[in-house]
Amino acid sequence: MARVNVGVVGLGVQGLAHVEALSGLHDARIVAVADLDFERAKKVAREYGIPRAYDSAHKLAQDSEVEAVIVATPDYAHLEPVMTALREGKHVLVEKPMATCLEDAEKMAEEAKKRGVLLMVNFENRFNPPFAYVKELLSRGELGVPLHAYIRLSDTIYVPRKMLSWASKTSVAFFLMSHTVDLARWYFDGEVREVYSVSVSRILKDIGTPDAYAAILKFRGGFALLESSWILPETEPSIFDFKLELVCSNGAVYVDTQKESLTLCTAKAHTYPHLAKLYRLHGTPTGFLKEADRHFIECVEGRAEPIIKAEDGVANVRVLEAIVKSCKEGRPIRL
Ligand SMILES: NC(=O)c1ccc[n+]([C@@H]2O[C@H](COP(=O)([O-])OP(=O)(O)OC[C@H]3O[C@@H](n4cnc5c(N)ncnc54)[C@H](O)[C@@H]3O)[C@@H](O)[C@H]2O)c1
Structure with missing residues (x-):
């Protein structure tokens, strides 16, 4: 072959x-x-x-x-x-x-x-089963049209402080909201028309990157509220927290991938191991x-046929830039 x-x-x-x-x-x-x-x-x-x-x-x-x-x-x-x-x-x-x-x-x-x-x-979340299933439900028309969404993807402070040596050269907006902006564009099946966002910068000030962002993305038929923090405590049972609530004209759908139906308790801590992204199942x-x-x-x-095109990447960065700009200028940005 x-x-x-x-x-x-x-x-x-x-x-x-x-x-x-x-x-x-x-x-x-x-x-x-x-x-x-x-x-x-x-x-x-x-x-x-x-x-x-x-x-x-x-x-x-x-x-x-x-x-x-x-x-x-x-x-x-x-x-x-x-x-x-x-x-x-x-x-x-x-x-x-x-x-x-x-x-x-x-x-x-x-x-x-x-x-x-x-x-x-x-x-890659377009291939993450619960998120892909939401898209399938929308495509089949089972939920009607999306009206409003809340998508939270946050990391513990371990990520900007200890995992990434280059946290100061990106931001939680580019690092994490790139995922949630993509899901919002995918589900609403259209372009973001306006962005309004706020941020807070206190804990990670020494490395010159904001702690957290919240952004409202306006689409033709609704809006998505995105929230991403880089300062969740390291004592969280999972390095990330990823949740979606999508309310549509004919139903609603909720995803929570923080806990993949597995809790591990050892003498030191209780954690939620993540196997869905990559795991050696019987050696494969x-x-x-x-x-x-x-x-x-x-x-x-x-x-x-590509499910993700270069244009999706470009549109994603356009929205991320607008999120950062909206915070800096304290006003909504029209796209
Ligand atoms: N899809 C996801 O869910 C996901 C998850 C984690 C990271 N990422 C993305 O993957 C990318 C890498 O992140 P990471 O966490 O693996 O970073 P990392 O710091 O762990 O690794 C980056 C590697 O790139 C090497 N490198 C840097 N500049 C290079 C260059 N010009 N040529 C060749 N090698 C170079 C470094 O030496 C390092 O080994 C980032 O864009 C990050 O946002 C995506």
């Missing part, structure tokens, strides 16, 4: 998750990995039996065997790895947010169009990240 030859750039938390997910896909083969930290790239290559390791995205893009590239560098560092891959004619799946400024996102989308290659953004990687990667590979093979 022909396999798509993939390269992965950026081998931190999310890049490694992609490597793991891809290792469970039959029609994908990782032929190269790259990280600025060359030792890390070599280690990952060794552990997964990947033929080549590089210390730059540019070198990986020049690898003639690579057909498709997954970019999982920090939020602010997507442009160069994506552009260098696109210019070499590779298909690209870039992590969310597509960019931390609209100009970068637009450059990527234009380049992909010019080269006639695929550019997708990893809005499974989960919705694998489904997101599978979809990308099937699109590269021409066996599927």
Whole structure:
């Protein structure tokens, strides 16, 4: 069976998750990995039996065997790895947010169009079963039309303080609301017309990034209220809290993924382990990240139509920029 030859750039938390997910896909083969930290790239290559390791995205893009590239560098560092891959004619799946400024996102989308290659953004929650099921219900017309939504995605303070070395170069808006803006656009099936937002900046002031944002997105037929905090206490049983309430003309739907029907109590703490995204089930990687990667590979093979287009990534960044601008200027922003 022909396999798509993939390269992965950026081998931190999310890049490694992609490597793991891809290792469970039959029609994908990782032929190269790259990280600025060359030792890390070599280690990952060794552990997964990947033929080549590089210390730059540019070198990986020049690898003639690579057909498709997954970019999982920090939020602010997507442009160069994506552009260098696109210019070499590779298909690209870039992590969310597509960019931390609209100009970068637009450059990527234009380049992909010019080269006639695929550019997708990893809005992986479109493959997360409860969120995908909500979309299915809407598409079947079972709930009527969406009228208002509340979507909360927050992290404990562990994420900006200890997990990300680059929290000061992004914000909880770009890092987390990229997911919820995407879900809102997907469910309301249209563009955001106006954004009004507020933020608070006290606890993370030393690293120069806001603690939390709340944003109201106005769509043609309704609104979504988004809330994302980066300062939940580390004693929370889960590193994140992710909830949706969607009220429609003919019903309502509620999602809570903080607790995946599992509570683990040890002598030290009680926690909610997260298995839905990626988990080795009897030795084989499974989960919705694998489904997101599978979809990308099937699109590269021409066996599927992209569920997420480059334009979705661009529109997402446009809304995120407006959220930040609305806070700064203390007024609604029309889009
Ligand atoms: N889809 C999701 O739910 C999800 C979850 C976590 C992270 N992410 C996204 O994935 C991306 C990576 O996040 P992370 O948490 O893995 O970060 P990380 O800091 O753990 O890893 C980033 C890696 O990229 C490498 N790197 C940085 N610049 C590079 C460059 N120019 N070329 C090659 N390598 C480079 C670093 O050395 C590091 O190993 C971010 O955009 C983040 O928002 C998405």
